[in-house]
Amino acid sequence: MELLFFYLVALIAVISGFLVVKCQSPVNSAISLVMTFFCLAVFYVMLHAPFMAAIQILVYAGAIMVLILFVIMLLNLGAEANKRYAHSVAGGALAGVVVLLMVFYFLRQGEATGMKGPISTELIAQIGHTELIGRTMLTDFLLPFEIASILLLVAIVGAIVLAKKEV
Amino acid sequence: MSPTVYHYLTLSAILFSMGTIGVLTRRNAIVIFMCIELMLNAVNLSFIALSRHLGNLDGQIFVFFVMAVAAAEAAVGLALMITFFRNRESIEVDDINLLKW
Numbered sequence: 001m002e003l004l005f006f007y008l009v010a011l012i013a014v015i016s017g018f019l020v021v022k023c024q025s026p027v028n029s030a031i032s033l034v035m036t037f038f039c040l041a042v043f044y045v046m047l048h049a050p051f052m053a054a055i056q057i058l059v060y061a062g063a064i065m066v067l068i069l070f071v072i073m074l075l076n077l078g079a080e081a082n083k084r085y086a087h088s089v090a091g092g093a094l095a096g097v098v099v100l101l102m103v104f105y106f107l108r109q110g111e112a113t114g115m116k117g118p119i120s121t122e123l124i125a126q127i128g129h130t131e132l133i134g135r136t137m138l139t140d141f142l143l144p145f146e147i148a149s150i151l152l153l154v155a156i157v158g159a160i161v162l163a164k165k166e167v
Numbered sequence: 168m169s170p171t172v173y174h175y176l177t178l179s180a181i182l183f184s185m186g187t188i189g190v191l192t193r194r195n196a197i198v199i200f201m202c203i204e205l206m207l208n209a210v211n212l213s214f215i216a217l218s219r220h221l222g223n224l225d226g227q228i229f230v231f232f233v234m235a236v237a238a239a240e241a242a243v244g245l246a247l248m249i250t251f252f253r254n255r256e257s258i259e260v261d262d263i264n265l266l267k268w
Contacts, residue, residue, distance in 0.1 A: 006170040010178050017182050020205055021189035026197050033201050036182070040208055043175065047219040052227055056211075059234050064204065064241045071245045072197055075252050092191030096184040103180035112172050117223030136224045137231070144228075148235040155239035162246035165253075 006046065013039035026072045030065060037061045048121055051130045175216035182209035196248055196258040200241075207237050 016039065019032035037060045044053035124132065137145055182205060189202030211230045218226030248258050255262050 002169040003174075006174060010174075013178065014181055014185075017185045017205055020198075020201055021185055021193070026195055026201075029198050029201055033205060036205065037208065040212055043178075043212060044215055046170070047175070047215050049215050049219065049227055052215055052230060055231070055234060059238060060204070060208070064238060067241055067245060068197065068201060071248060075249070075258065077195070077197065077258070089192045092188050095191055096188035099187050100180055100184040103183070104177070107173060107176055107180070112176070112217060112220055114221050115223075116221055117225075119222045119224055132224055133227060133231070136228055140225075141228050144232060148232055151239050152235060155242045159242040159246040162243065163249050
Protein backbone atom coordinates (compact mmCIF):
# COMPACT_ATOMS: atom_id res chain seq x y z
CA MET A 1 0.00 0.00 0.00
CA GLU A 2 2.75 2.40 0.97
CA LEU A 3 4.67 1.32 -2.10
CA LEU A 4 1.69 2.09 -4.30
CA PHE A 5 1.45 5.54 -2.71
CA PHE A 6 5.17 6.01 -3.31
CA TYR A 7 4.80 5.18 -6.99
CA LEU A 8 1.85 7.55 -7.34
CA VAL A 9 3.67 10.51 -5.75
CA ALA A 10 6.87 9.63 -7.62
CA LEU A 11 4.94 9.73 -10.89
CA ILE A 12 3.59 13.18 -10.05
CA ALA A 13 7.08 14.36 -9.05
CA VAL A 14 8.64 13.11 -12.27
CA ILE A 15 5.89 14.57 -14.45
CA SER A 16 6.05 17.97 -12.78
CA GLY A 17 9.86 17.87 -12.90
CA PHE A 18 9.62 17.17 -16.60
CA LEU A 19 7.24 20.11 -17.02
CA VAL A 20 9.80 22.39 -15.31
CA VAL A 21 12.22 21.56 -18.10
CA LYS A 22 9.63 21.48 -20.88
CA CYS A 23 7.33 24.48 -20.32
CA GLN A 24 7.99 27.50 -22.52
CA SER A 25 6.68 30.06 -20.06
CA PRO A 26 8.83 30.59 -16.92
CA VAL A 27 5.70 31.03 -14.79
CA ASN A 28 4.45 27.56 -15.75
CA SER A 29 7.88 26.13 -14.95
CA ALA A 30 7.81 27.80 -11.54
CA ILE A 31 4.35 26.40 -10.70
CA SER A 32 5.47 22.89 -11.76
CA LEU A 33 8.53 23.27 -9.56
CA VAL A 34 6.27 24.10 -6.58
CA MET A 35 4.40 20.87 -7.31
CA THR A 36 7.68 18.93 -7.29
CA PHE A 37 8.59 20.50 -3.95
CA PHE A 38 5.27 19.39 -2.46
CA CYS A 39 5.85 15.83 -3.70
CA LEU A 40 9.30 15.85 -2.10
CA ALA A 41 7.76 17.07 1.15
CA VAL A 42 5.43 14.06 1.01
CA PHE A 43 8.48 11.81 0.64
CA TYR A 44 10.13 13.43 3.65
CA VAL A 45 7.03 12.65 5.71
CA MET A 46 7.16 9.05 4.49
CA LEU A 47 10.81 8.93 5.55
CA HIS A 48 9.86 10.00 9.09
CA ALA A 49 11.40 13.46 8.76
CA PRO A 50 8.40 15.77 9.37
CA PHE A 51 10.56 18.76 10.31
CA MET A 52 12.34 18.57 6.96
CA ALA A 53 8.95 18.39 5.20
CA ALA A 54 7.80 21.54 6.99
CA ILE A 55 11.06 23.33 6.16
CA GLN A 56 10.80 22.18 2.56
CA ILE A 57 7.39 23.79 2.19
CA LEU A 58 8.24 26.91 4.21
CA VAL A 59 11.62 27.67 2.68
CA TYR A 60 11.38 26.30 -0.86
CA ALA A 61 7.71 26.47 -1.78
CA GLY A 62 7.13 29.49 0.44
CA ALA A 63 10.17 31.74 0.28
CA ILE A 64 12.37 30.81 -2.67
CA MET A 65 9.61 30.16 -5.19
CA VAL A 66 7.77 33.34 -4.22
CA LEU A 67 11.03 35.24 -4.78
CA ILE A 68 11.51 33.61 -8.19
CA LEU A 69 7.89 34.24 -9.24
CA PHE A 70 8.21 37.81 -8.03
CA VAL A 71 11.28 38.38 -10.21
CA ILE A 72 9.65 36.67 -13.23
CA MET A 73 6.64 38.95 -12.96
CA LEU A 74 8.77 42.01 -12.17
CA LEU A 75 10.82 41.49 -15.32
CA ASN A 76 7.63 40.68 -17.29
CA LEU A 77 9.19 37.66 -18.98
CA GLY A 78 7.16 36.02 -21.70
CA ALA A 79 7.77 32.65 -23.26
CA GLU A 80 11.29 32.42 -24.59
CA ALA A 81 11.68 32.71 -28.34
CA ASN A 82 11.61 29.22 -29.77
CA LYS A 83 15.15 29.15 -31.09
CA ARG A 84 16.78 26.39 -29.11
CA TYR A 85 19.80 25.00 -30.85
CA ALA A 86 19.33 21.39 -31.91
CA HIS A 87 22.89 20.43 -30.99
CA SER A 88 22.55 21.92 -27.49
CA VAL A 89 19.31 19.98 -26.90
CA ALA A 90 20.89 16.78 -28.19
CA GLY A 91 24.04 17.29 -26.11
CA GLY A 92 22.07 18.14 -22.99
CA ALA A 93 19.78 15.14 -23.38
CA LEU A 94 22.80 12.89 -23.98
CA ALA A 95 24.56 14.20 -20.86
CA GLY A 96 21.40 13.73 -18.78
CA VAL A 97 20.92 10.16 -19.99
CA VAL A 98 24.59 9.37 -19.32
CA VAL A 99 24.24 10.70 -15.76
CA LEU A 100 21.09 8.62 -15.27
CA LEU A 101 22.66 5.42 -16.62
CA MET A 102 25.79 5.88 -14.49
CA VAL A 103 23.71 6.32 -11.33
CA PHE A 104 21.57 3.29 -12.20
CA TYR A 105 24.73 1.24 -12.79
CA PHE A 106 26.15 2.18 -9.39
CA LEU A 107 22.79 1.57 -7.71
CA ARG A 108 22.64 -1.94 -9.16
CA GLN A 109 26.27 -2.69 -8.34
CA GLY A 110 26.54 -1.26 -4.88
CA GLU A 111 24.74 -1.63 -1.63
CA ALA A 112 23.89 1.26 0.68
CA THR A 113 25.68 0.23 3.84
CA GLY A 114 27.52 2.12 6.52
CA MET A 115 27.76 2.62 10.23
CA LYS A 116 24.23 2.49 11.62
CA GLY A 117 23.26 5.34 13.91
CA PRO A 118 20.92 5.32 16.90
CA ILE A 119 17.94 7.09 15.29
CA SER A 120 14.91 4.83 14.93
CA THR A 121 11.21 5.34 14.28
CA GLU A 122 10.44 4.78 17.96
CA LEU A 123 13.01 7.37 19.03
CA ILE A 124 11.62 9.93 16.59
CA ALA A 125 8.09 9.25 17.84
CA GLN A 126 9.19 9.44 21.46
CA ILE A 127 11.43 12.54 21.46
CA GLY A 128 10.23 14.32 18.34
CA HIS A 129 12.03 15.00 15.11
CA THR A 130 12.38 18.75 15.61
CA GLU A 131 14.00 18.29 19.01
CA LEU A 132 16.43 15.69 17.67
CA ILE A 133 17.43 18.01 14.81
CA GLY A 134 17.75 20.95 17.19
CA ARG A 135 19.96 19.07 19.60
CA THR A 136 22.26 17.87 16.85
CA MET A 137 22.36 21.29 15.23
CA LEU A 138 23.28 23.18 18.39
CA THR A 139 25.85 20.68 19.69
CA ASP A 140 27.74 18.84 16.96
CA PHE A 141 27.07 21.35 14.18
CA LEU A 142 27.26 24.63 16.06
CA LEU A 143 30.09 26.14 13.99
CA PRO A 144 28.50 25.39 10.57
CA PHE A 145 25.25 26.80 11.95
CA GLU A 146 26.95 30.10 12.80
CA ILE A 147 28.73 30.14 9.43
CA ALA A 148 25.34 29.68 7.72
CA SER A 149 24.02 32.74 9.53
CA ILE A 150 27.00 34.81 8.35
CA LEU A 151 26.44 33.49 4.81
CA LEU A 152 22.82 34.62 4.91
CA LEU A 153 23.84 38.07 6.18
CA VAL A 154 26.38 38.43 3.37
CA ALA A 155 23.75 37.30 0.85
CA ILE A 156 21.29 39.93 2.09
CA VAL A 157 23.87 42.71 1.82
CA GLY A 158 25.05 41.45 -1.57
CA ALA A 159 21.54 41.25 -2.98
CA ILE A 160 20.77 44.81 -1.91
CA VAL A 161 24.04 46.17 -3.28
CA LEU A 162 23.56 44.37 -6.62
CA ALA A 163 19.92 45.29 -7.13
CA LYS A 164 20.20 48.97 -6.12
CA LYS A 165 20.12 51.48 -8.93
CA GLU A 166 23.13 53.46 -7.74
CA VAL A 167 25.25 52.52 -4.75
CA MET B 168 5.42 -3.29 1.75
CA SER B 169 7.17 0.04 2.13
CA PRO B 170 9.60 1.57 -0.37
CA THR B 171 13.27 0.82 0.20
CA VAL B 172 16.15 3.27 0.06
CA TYR B 173 16.82 2.17 -3.54
CA HIS B 174 13.41 3.41 -4.65
CA TYR B 175 14.23 6.83 -3.26
CA LEU B 176 17.71 6.87 -4.75
CA THR B 177 16.33 5.92 -8.16
CA LEU B 178 13.74 8.70 -8.03
CA SER B 179 16.45 11.12 -6.92
CA ALA B 180 18.62 10.09 -9.88
CA ILE B 181 15.74 10.64 -12.31
CA LEU B 182 15.00 14.11 -10.92
CA PHE B 183 18.69 15.02 -10.92
CA SER B 184 19.19 14.04 -14.55
CA MET B 185 16.08 15.97 -15.58
CA GLY B 186 17.55 19.00 -13.84
CA THR B 187 20.81 18.43 -15.72
CA ILE B 188 18.98 18.32 -19.05
CA GLY B 189 17.17 21.53 -18.14
CA VAL B 190 20.36 23.37 -17.22
CA LEU B 191 22.04 22.30 -20.46
CA THR B 192 19.17 22.95 -22.87
CA ARG B 193 17.21 25.95 -21.58
CA ARG B 194 18.37 29.47 -22.36
CA ASN B 195 16.32 31.58 -19.98
CA ALA B 196 18.51 32.29 -16.94
CA ILE B 197 15.65 32.02 -14.45
CA VAL B 198 14.56 28.63 -15.82
CA ILE B 199 18.18 27.43 -15.58
CA PHE B 200 18.14 28.64 -11.99
CA MET B 201 14.94 26.67 -11.29
CA CYS B 202 16.49 23.56 -12.81
CA ILE B 203 19.44 23.97 -10.44
CA GLU B 204 16.94 24.10 -7.57
CA LEU B 205 15.46 20.86 -8.93
CA MET B 206 18.90 19.22 -8.85
CA LEU B 207 19.52 20.46 -5.29
CA ASN B 208 16.18 18.97 -4.23
CA ALA B 209 16.98 15.64 -5.84
CA VAL B 210 20.21 15.52 -3.83
CA ASN B 211 18.29 16.49 -0.68
CA LEU B 212 15.95 13.55 -1.22
CA SER B 213 18.84 11.09 -1.45
CA PHE B 214 20.44 12.65 1.65
CA ILE B 215 17.27 12.16 3.69
CA ALA B 216 16.65 8.65 2.33
CA LEU B 217 20.18 7.56 3.24
CA SER B 218 19.96 9.32 6.60
CA ARG B 219 16.80 7.33 7.32
CA HIS B 220 18.39 4.12 6.03
CA LEU B 221 21.44 4.49 8.26
CA GLY B 222 19.57 5.83 11.29
CA ASN B 223 21.76 8.91 11.48
CA LEU B 224 20.68 12.57 11.56
CA ASP B 225 23.79 14.06 9.94
CA GLY B 226 22.30 13.84 6.45
CA GLN B 227 19.27 15.84 7.49
CA ILE B 228 21.48 18.53 9.03
CA PHE B 229 23.29 18.69 5.71
CA VAL B 230 19.96 19.15 3.93
CA PHE B 231 19.29 22.06 6.27
CA PHE B 232 22.54 23.73 5.20
CA VAL B 233 21.82 23.03 1.54
CA MET B 234 18.54 24.88 1.99
CA ALA B 235 20.32 27.83 3.66
CA VAL B 236 22.82 28.02 0.80
CA ALA B 237 19.99 27.73 -1.77
CA ALA B 238 18.20 30.66 -0.14
CA ALA B 239 21.38 32.78 -0.24
CA GLU B 240 21.98 31.73 -3.83
CA ALA B 241 18.41 32.65 -4.80
CA ALA B 242 18.76 36.14 -3.32
CA VAL B 243 22.10 36.92 -4.95
CA GLY B 244 21.29 35.21 -8.26
CA LEU B 245 18.00 37.00 -8.71
CA ALA B 246 19.63 40.33 -7.82
CA LEU B 247 22.22 39.65 -10.54
CA MET B 248 19.44 38.88 -13.03
CA ILE B 249 17.60 42.10 -12.18
CA THR B 250 20.83 44.08 -12.68
CA PHE B 251 21.51 42.34 -15.97
CA PHE B 252 17.95 42.87 -17.18
CA ARG B 253 18.26 46.55 -16.38
CA ASN B 254 21.30 46.82 -18.65
CA ARG B 255 20.32 44.51 -21.51
CA GLU B 256 16.51 44.18 -21.38
CA SER B 257 16.91 40.41 -21.56
CA ILE B 258 17.97 37.45 -19.43
CA GLU B 259 18.69 34.99 -22.21
CA VAL B 260 22.04 33.39 -21.47
CA ASP B 261 23.13 33.97 -25.08
CA ASP B 262 23.04 37.71 -24.42
CA ILE B 263 25.38 37.40 -21.45
CA ASN B 264 28.62 37.77 -23.38
CA LEU B 265 30.40 40.68 -21.71
CA LEU B 266 33.22 38.48 -20.39
CA LYS B 267 33.49 36.37 -23.53
CA TRP B 268 36.37 36.87 -25.89
